[in-house]
Structure formats: structure tokens, C-alpha cells
Amino acid sequence: xxxxxYIAYTTGGRRRSGTVVxxxxxxxxxxxxxxxxxxxxxxxTRGKPGSNKPNANPSSPSPFCKPATPLNLPCETDL
Numbered sequence: 001x002x003x004x005x006y007i008a009y010t011t012g013g014r015r016r017s018g019t020v021v022x023x024x025x026x027x028x029x030x031x032x033x034x035x036x037x038x039x040x041x042x043x044x045t046r047g048k049p050g051s052n053k054p055n056a057n058p059s060s061p062s063p064f065c066k067p068a069t070p071l072n073l074p075c076e077t078d079l
Contacts, residue, residue, distance in 0.1 A: 001021050001022065001023060002022065002044055003019050003021050004021075004022060004025060004028040004042055004043065004044050005017075005018075005019050005042075005043055005044075005045045006018060006019070006020060006028070006032060006037075006039060006041060006043075007040045007041040008032050008037035008038055008040055009038045010036065010038075011038075019045060020032060025044065028042060029042060
């Protein structure tokens, strides 16, 4: 399965954007159409589905892994 980033519009003209997971671009478009969305842009992403960063590296520390205090206590990499 691949992740596709989209920009679409509702029947009321509101703009929606997000990511949908599908086998092909045509499948992704069908999924969005089934939700009564009119697709304006659709492109395959490079990162994992649901990731906001292209080429997300799962072995790198989490972006939320920052010291909350000046004590610099160790932080778990898998939250």
C-alpha cells in the first residue's frame, strides 16, 4: 500500500487536505470520491502513511524527544 497526499473540495466548496492509503492513484481517487470529495491534487508521498515528513527515518529519535527540563534526563526513542 502507498500513501497519497491530496487536496480536495467538498460539495459545499470547502478545501480539505490529507493523506489516503491505497494500492494505486486511481484507488486513492475512488476512495476520496466515495467520501463526496472532488480531488484537485493527488500525489504519492515518499514517507510512511500518516507521516508528515517525507522520507521519515524510523530509527531516528522522535521529534518529541527533547528535554523538558535543563536536567537533560535520557529520553526513550520509541514513545
